[in-house]
Amino acid sequence: MTEPLHQDFRVPKGKRLRLKTTPTSATGPFADKDEAKLFTAECIKKIQNLQYKLFVEQKQSLLIVLQAPDAAGKDGVIRKVLGRVNPQGSTVHSFKVPTEIERSHDFLWRIHSCAPPAGQISIFNRSHYEDVLVVRVNNLVPKETWQRRYEHINAFEANLADAQTKIIKIYLHISRTEQLQRFKSRLDMPEKHWKLNVSDYSARDQYEDYRKAYEEVFARCNPDHAPWYVIPADNKWFRDCAVASLMLETLQSMNPQLPEPQVEVEEIRKLYDAELAESTQQ
Amino acid sequence: MTEPLHQDFRVPKGKRLRLKTTPTSATGPFADKDEAKLFTAECIKKIQNLQYKLFVEQKQSLLIVLQAPDAAGKDGVIRKVLGRVNPQGSTVHSFKVPTEIERSHDFLWRIHSCAPPAGQISIFNRSHYEDVLVVRVNNLVPKETWQRRYEHINAFEANLADAQTKIIKIYLHISRTEQLQRFKSRLDMPEKHWKLNVSDYSARDQYEDYRKAYEEVFARCNPDHAPWYVIPADNKWFRDCAVASLMLETLQSMNPQLPEPQVEVEEIRKLYDAELAESTQQ
Numbered sequence: 268m269t270e271p272l273h274q275d276f277r278v279p280k281g282k283r284l285r286l287k288t289t290p291t292s293a294t295g296p297f298a299d300k301d302e303a304k305l306f307t308a309e310c311i312k313k314i315q316n317l318q319y320k321l322f323v324e325q326k327q328s329l330l331i332v333l334q335a336p337d338a339a340g341k342d343g344v345i346r347k348v349l350g351r352v353n354p355q356g357s358t359v360h361s362f363k364v365p366t367e368i369e370r371s372h373d374f375l376w377r378i379h380s381c382a383p384p385a386g387q388i389s390i391f392n393r394s395h396y397e398d399v400l401v402v403r404v405n406n407l408v409p410k411e412t413w414q415r416r417y418e419h420i421n422a423f424e425a426n427l428a429d430a431q432t433k434i435i436k437i438y439l440h441i442s443r444t445e446q447l448q449r450f451k452s453r454l455d456m457p458e459k460h461w462k463l464n465v466s467d468y469s470a471r472d473q474y475e476d477y478r479k480a481y482e483e484v485f486a487r488c489n490p491d492h493a494p495w496y497v498i499p500a501d502n503k504w505f506r507d508c509a510v511a512s513l514m515l516e517t518l519q520s521m522n523p524q525l526p527e528p529q530v531e532v533e534e535i536r537k538l539y540d541a542e543l544a545e546s547t548q549q
Numbered sequence: 550m551t552e553p554l555h556q557d558f559r560v561p562k563g564k565r566l567r568l569k570t571t572p573t574s575a576t577g578p579f580a581d582k583d584e585a586k587l588f589t590a591e592c593i594k595k596i597q598n599l600q601y602k603l604f605v606e607q608k609q610s611l612l613i614v615l616q617a618p619d620a621a622g623k624d625g626v627i628r629k630v631l632g633r634v635n636p637q638g639s640t641v642h643s644f645k646v647p648t649e650i651e652r653s654h655d656f657l658w659r660i661h662s663c664a665p666p667a668g669q670i671s672i673f674n675r676s677h678y679e680d681v682l683v684v685r686v687n688n689l690v691p692k693e694t695w696q697r698r699y700e701h702i703n704a705f706e707a708n709l710a711d712a713q714t715k716i717i718k719i720y721l722h723i724s725r726t727e728q729l730q731r732f733k734s735r736l737d738m739p740e741k742h743w744k745l746n747v748s749d750y751s752a753r754d755q756y757e758d759y760r761k762a763y764e765e766v767f768a769r770c771n772p773d774h775a776p777w778y779v780i781p782a783d784n785k786w787f788r789d790c791a792v793a794s795l796m797l798e799t800l801q802s803m804n805p806q807l808p809e810p811q812v813e814v815e816e817i818r819k820l821y822d823a824e825l826a827e828s829t830q831q
Contacts, residue, residue: 350636460810528742
């Protein structure tokens with residue numbers, strides 16, 4: 268169970284993906300939850316080893332874009348999978364409602380400044396895609412403005428990819444019933460009560476609008492150098508397996524290499540031995 | 550074993566701490582390594598719970614400054630303790646040789662931009678203190694310039710503290726023999742060979758200069774709102790215990806509180822139940 272899942276959640280090119288008929292639930296090859304958790308843990312160990320090499324190699328970088336409806340598990344999958352790497356080589360960027368300064372720039376300005384430098388992993392919790400999702404659904408800018416953004420996004424991602432940034436984009440797909448169950452379960456968890464918000468309702472009224480907006484994103488912004496993956500996320504443990512497996516496969520395909528030592532190891536050894544002997548005598 | 554260590558590694562005020570006579574090795578109250586590791590794991594669990602509250606409260610922030618000689622374990626303690634929190638609420642900033650843009654500003658400019666916003670934890674791997682350490686030891690600026698920096702640092706940290714940023718500063722203290730042993734052990738680890746560097750030698754020649762420079766830092770920049778802690782770090786598992794315990798005590802003293810819910814929970818529950826029933830019927 269240490270190989271990647273090799274289950275393909277990639278959004279196909281050339282035909283429109285329908286979220287309504289795309290499964291939100293899956294269990295994969297796992298007999299039970301424990302087996303799945305073991306698989307995720309093993310993937311994470313391998314991810315950590317590859318991240319070390321990526322960090323040291325300092326030539327390539329990895330950008331993981333995470334989008335999902337409320338309660339689909341963005342925070343959970345960051346805490347349990349994506350963020351389980353050495354924090355020195357990884358940053359999570361959460362994009363919320365733009366600040367005044369951010370709004371005074373083009374929509375990609377705040378995003379660009381968070382692109383991962385060589386050797387690093389950036390995880391985007393929400394992203395530039397909100398500018399063709401929440402912005403579109405709520406008519407925050409004129410249609411002709413957000414319509415042009417798909418091409419701007421494609422050009423932006425092509426530039427990153429050209430600079431050795433590997434990009435993967437993950438959509439966590441949950442059913443409306445599961446989403447409602449999760450909202451409801453928050454009512455029984457006092458430590459989540461601060462999260463309760465009437466605007467969750469208006470967002471649910473827009474459920475169909477979001478579905479269409481996501482489908483257009485998948486249709487228009489899905490090149491091979493920045494592919495979308497739709498992960499069935501009703502089942503939390505399967506979601507974690509699928510994301511861990513995808514992250515592992517991605518890092519494996521990047522194949523980062525440790526640099527050659529810059530010194531003659533055996534010569535250094537003699538110097539150390541001498542120094543150590545002297546220091547111990549003191 | 551779930552209480553903090555309550556062992557005080559705080560650098561005393563009013564008298565000069567001598568690193569030469571300050572212990573580099575300790576085992577604390579632990580019978581063995583396993584007991585110590587269990588203690589660290591329990592601390593981390595509590596740290597994670599408190600971080601959740603800090604993140605949600607969004608009023609206070611925590612800045613942890615980490616300084617140490619090479620091979621003293623900065624990377625290890627970040628990977629195993631300080632960085633073991635939800636990455637959405639925490640960022641590690643590694644300060645290396647300043648870039649051209651950074652050098653064209655005052656020495657605190659690049660540091661200030663990495664100060665933690667409300668709700669967040671910033672971990673500094675090296676920091677503004679390098680500007681009175683490596684800079685001083687290597688005469689990178691005139692003495693009258695670095696001499697003035699102690700006061701600039703104090704004023705800078707006072708401003709952060711005044712804006713609800715809790716600051717703790719950690720020095721990992723290892724013996725020269727242990728340091729040399731660790732340099733040597735890297736020779737037998739091929740995955741560390743890229744790290745080998747002749748400049749490790751010149752740095753060791755400056756061992757005494759660094760000792761003096763650190764002692765002056767501890768004497769001049771150690772107010773109650775930004776205290777220094779000297780952690781015995783020859784023993785890796787004790788180092789982790791001590792740092793975990795210090796981080797836990799610090800978060801406990803900050804006492805972050807979950808905000809009150811902004812809605813009437815029971816009213817929301819009715820709305821959810823109705824919505825859920827409707828969605829299930831569809």
